[in-house]
Amino acid sequence: MKIEIITIGDELLIGQVIDTNSAWMGQELTREGFEIKAISSVGDKEDDIINALDIAFGRADVVLLTGGVGPTKDDITKNTLCRYFHTSLVFNDEVLANILQLFRQRDIQLNELTRNQAYVPEACKVIQNKAGTAPILWFQKDEQVLVSMPGVPFEMKTAMTNDILPRLRSLYQPIHYLRRSFTVSGITESKLAMLLNDFEETLPSGFSLAYLPSFGVIRLRLSAWGDRYASEMSLQAHKLEGLLGALLIGESEKALEGLLGEKLRQRHLSISTAESCTGGHIAHRITLIPGASEYYKGSIVSYSNAVKEDLLKVSPTLLQTQGAVSREVAEQMARNVADRLKTDCSIAVSGIAGPDGGSEEKPVGTVWVCTFYHGETEAQCYHLGGNREEIILRTTQVALMQMIRMIG
Amino acid sequence: MKIEIITIGDELLIGQVIDTNSAWMGQELTREGFEIKAISSVGDKEDDIINALDIAFGRADVVLLTGGVGPTKDDITKNTLCRYFHTSLVFNDEVLANILQLFRQRDIQLNELTRNQAYVPEACKVIQNKAGTAPILWFQKDEQVLVSMPGVPFEMKTAMTNDILPRLRSLYQPIHYLRRSFTVSGITESKLAMLLNDFEETLPSGFSLAYLPSFGVIRLRLSAWGDRYASEMSLQAHKLEGLLGALLIGESEKALEGLLGEKLRQRHLSISTAESCTGGHIAHRITLIPGASEYYKGSIVSYSNAVKEDLLKVSPTLLQTQGAVSREVAEQMARNVADRLKTDCSIAVSGIAGPDGGSEEKPVGTVWVCTFYHGETEAQCYHLGGNREEIILRTTQVALMQMIRMIG
Numbered sequence: 006m007k008i009e010i011i012t013i014g015d016e017l018l019i020g021q022v023i024d025t026n027s028a029w030m031g032q033e034l035t036r037e038g039f040e041i042k043a044i045s046s047v048g049d050k051e052d053d054i055i056n057a058l059d060i061a062f063g064r065a066d067v068v069l070l071t072g073g074v075g076p077t078k079d080d081i082t083k084n085t086l087c088r089y090f091h092t093s094l095v096f097n098d099e100v101l102a103n104i105l106q107l108f109r110q111r112d113i114q115l116n117e118l119t120r121n122q123a124y125v126p127e128a129c130k131v132i133q134n135k136a137g138t139a140p141i142l143w144f145q146k147d148e149q150v151l152v153s154m155p156g157v158p159f160e161m162k163t164a165m166t167n168d169i170l171p172r173l174r175s176l177y178q179p180i181h182y183l184r185r186s187f188t189v190s191g192i193t194e195s196k197l198a199m200l201l202n203d204f205e206e207t208l209p210s211g212f213s214l215a216y217l218p219s220f221g222v223i224r225l226r227l228s229a230w231g232d233r234y235a236s237e238m239s240l241q242a243h244k245l246e247g248l249l250g251a252l253l254i255g256e257s258e259k260a261l262e263g264l265l266g267e268k269l270r271q272r273h274l275s276i277s278t279a280e281s282c283t284g285g286h287i288a289h290r291i292t293l294i295p296g297a298s299e300y301y302k303g304s305i306v307s308y309s310n311a312v313k314e315d316l317l318k319v320s321p322t323l324l325q326t327q328g329a330v331s332r333e334v335a336e337q338m339a340r341n342v343a344d345r346l347k348t349d350c351s352i353a354v355s356g357i358a359g360p361d362g363g364s365e366e367k368p369v370g371t372v373w374v375c376t377f378y379h380g381e382t383e384a385q386c387y388h389l390g391g392n393r394e395e396i397i398l399r400t401t402q403v404a405l406m407q408m409i410r411m412i413g
Numbered sequence: 414m415k416i417e418i419i420t421i422g423d424e425l426l427i428g429q430v431i432d433t434n435s436a437w438m439g440q441e442l443t444r445e446g447f448e449i450k451a452i453s454s455v456g457d458k459e460d461d462i463i464n465a466l467d468i469a470f471g472r473a474d475v476v477l478l479t480g481g482v483g484p485t486k487d488d489i490t491k492n493t494l495c496r497y498f499h500t501s502l503v504f505n506d507e508v509l510a511n512i513l514q515l516f517r518q519r520d521i522q523l524n525e526l527t528r529n530q531a532y533v534p535e536a537c538k539v540i541q542n543k544a545g546t547a548p549i550l551w552f553q554k555d556e557q558v559l560v561s562m563p564g565v566p567f568e569m570k571t572a573m574t575n576d577i578l579p580r581l582r583s584l585y586q587p588i589h590y591l592r593r594s595f596t597v598s599g600i601t602e603s604k605l606a607m608l609l610n611d612f613e614e615t616l617p618s619g620f621s622l623a624y625l626p627s628f629g630v631i632r633l634r635l636s637a638w639g640d641r642y643a644s645e646m647s648l649q650a651h652k653l654e655g656l657l658g659a660l661l662i663g664e665s666e667k668a669l670e671g672l673l674g675e676k677l678r679q680r681h682l683s684i685s686t687a688e689s690c691t692g693g694h695i696a697h698r699i700t701l702i703p704g705a706s707e708y709y710k711g712s713i714v715s716y717s718n719a720v721k722e723d724l725l726k727v728s729p730t731l732l733q734t735q736g737a738v739s740r741e742v743a744e745q746m747a748r749n750v751a752d753r754l755k756t757d758c759s760i761a762v763s764g765i766a767g768p769d770g771g772s773e774e775k776p777v778g779t780v781w782v783c784t785f786y787h788g789e790t791e792a793q794c795y796h797l798g799g800n801r802e803e804i805i806l807r808t809t810q811v812a813l814m815q816m817i818r819m820i821g
Binding site for chain 1: 424425430435436439440443449452453457468472525527546565602613622623624666688692694697709711717720723755766768769770799801
């Protein structure tokens with residue numbers, strides 16, 4: 006059984022909104038053992054949606070649709086599905102009851118447009134939306150299924166988790182997708198591929214190895230479909246670990262902040278951060294991890310030099326002679342934040358995210374990262390490319406990596 | 414002329430990576446006046462890619478491909494394009510020279526796999542990749558164009574900006590896409606739609622109005638294709654502004670941090686933040702805006718109570734009697750961070766992002782936001798849904814909104 010995800014909305018095509026729904030659905034469906042054949046996005050145009058449905062059913066058995074189900078005129082998915090399935094709208098009292106209950110909780114009055122949400126195509130099974138007003142529509146014809154869900158991520162996720170995934174599980178026999186992930190650092194992608202050449206050549210059939218390079222790290226994914234590969238998977242993963250040796254910095258799908266959290270927790274270490282150019286992004290990444298409060302104490306985001314002096318006790322003379330973006334200032338920031346917040350480790354960064362503020366000597370993208378652990382500091386200067394946002398994200402990557410490596 | 418974007422990679426289908434390339438390309442292409450017909454993602458399988466190309470050329474004239482062009486075995490786009498265009502690989506000295514130059518800058522040695530990047534399909538025009546090793550391939554047949562680019566965002570963006578967009582501009586006559594955006598708050602989507610019903614009914618043909626609800630705000634997009642609509646657009650936008658009145662909090666595509674920055678700059682105000690549950694995310698959002706250092710001074714991320722006491726001088730008695738998640742603590746955080754960082758305004762938040770830490774009285778999602786301006790504080794309690802990450806993002810939204818409204 007193969008699945009296609011279709012997301013609907015002009016905002017996706019013009020890039021006003023990034024489609025995060027598909028990746029979430031892809032993750033959940035893959036974990037359950039379903040295979041995604043394709044993901045596509047089309048605009049709020051009837052013919053384009055119909056065409057996308059035809060294409061999807063040409064390569065998949067199940068089509069999961071999100072978007073275009075709001076109460077406003079630009080949302081046309083429901084009527085388009087009526088045309089596609091040769092059916093018409095009927096009023097559904099249960100949907101109305103569901104909306105009324107939701108509105109009582111939120112203290113909102115029903116109006117005509119919201120009431121219209123209770124009109125649903127006759128030829129489908131209606132699933133109540135537990136998190137919003139637009140009902141979920143389940144169309145089934147022989148072995149083919151089409152599900153229409155809201156595009157609002159929280160509503161889609163609630164419906165997927167509570168209703169759609171359980172129904173798909175009971176309808177189809179999912180095949181288990183086995184995978185092992187390895188986060189590697191300190192080598193280029195092509196060198197890594199050469200190192201693993203023999204391993205890849207001798208991989209048993211049914212197995213595949215994928216390379217996912219991202220800034221500063223390469224993630225390897227070893228995968229196979231079906232539980233019968235389970236013991237062979239362990240063998241191959243073990244072999245791969247051996248080949249990677251010290252290049253391997255973590256064996257999970259975890260992001261760097263997850264790997265760092267794991268290490269800190271294992272060793273009962275606490276950490277703080279002092280951020281200038283990243284403006285709180287390192288703190289944000291670290292605190293995305295549930296339970297981060299066990300090891301993370303806080304951050305001083307010293308965006309201005311005054312805050313560097315007042316709160317981080319960076320020497321005004323140093324700021325003047327070396328500049329804020331310097332080894333010496335990063336070192337003082339790292340030592341002093343660990344001291345003030347009483348932590349075992351700390352990360353400090355000071356750099357130029359741009360677009361302004363660069364000079365010939367210190368161009369945009371120049372970043373000093375200093376990590377502190379066990380009374381020692383380690384400072385390194387990076388020259389990062391990209392626009393402002395990319396420099397912030399990349400600085401965060403290299404800083405987390407430097408801390409992981411320093412703890413060892 | 415219509416465009417389809419295809420992104421290639423198993424990692425997209427299994428949700429290991431969120432496709433941000435398409436949104437960026439959609440934005441740039443739309444701004445230039447090109448229309449995106451569809452976006453699709455398929456895995457690293459030859460037949461699936463070929464099928465996706467056939468589908469794309471059935472609905473678009475130009476197909477922009479990203480991904481699958483690395484030096485490793487799992488990357489098969491180049492060979493697949495050879496099959497699709499009935500051509501074969503030839504060695505290209507200019508590509509090799511480009512790689513060698515890049516490697517000299519980065520102090521990397523050439524190896525066989527990277528050298529193989531210089532093999533390119535004979536039937537295409539090769540465009541040098543200024544940011545990486547995989548060349549950009551431009552296939553053209555009559556009026557149809559296919560461009561293959563790397564999936565690494567920075568490399569794709571460099572190629573698009575320097576080469577692909579200028580070439581598309583000179584080849585086709587783009588039609589200007591006119592749009593005006595309005596950020597609205599304090600009303601439900603359906604109520605807004607009822608308020609705007611007559612406006613929508615009387616919109617001249619060629620115009621469309623789209624609703625993009627996201628947490629706490631609704632963005633309206635009024636659009637039309639073609640410069641001939643320019644003066645009518647001004648009239649309609651003016652009419653819409655009048656109807657929206659006080660509901661309108663900003664008239665741009667800017668995110669809330671951009672709207673806040675605009676207001677702060679106009680009034681010569683400075684701001685600081687004190688964050689607990691958001692862990693630096695508000696600071697991060699504010700500092701995404703270029704030039705934020707003009708008004709943003711810094712943040713104290715007080716993840717632990719000790720930091721709340723030491724750095725933010727929150728009374729230990731209050732923390733004990735009211736708890737960290739309380740009006741009183743949020744108020745002290747807001748006042749004291751503005752005082753310590755010497756700013757005119759401040760935002761403070763304290764809440765429970767979960768999954769742990771909730772209680773019957775204060776369940777996960779309970780968040781106190783206090784904003785400070787002109788010597789006054791305004792504190793509000795929110796009950797937000799979603800998982801940990803969603804609660805962090807939503808808290809950031811409501812906090813930025815509360816500050817924007819308070820400044821007025």
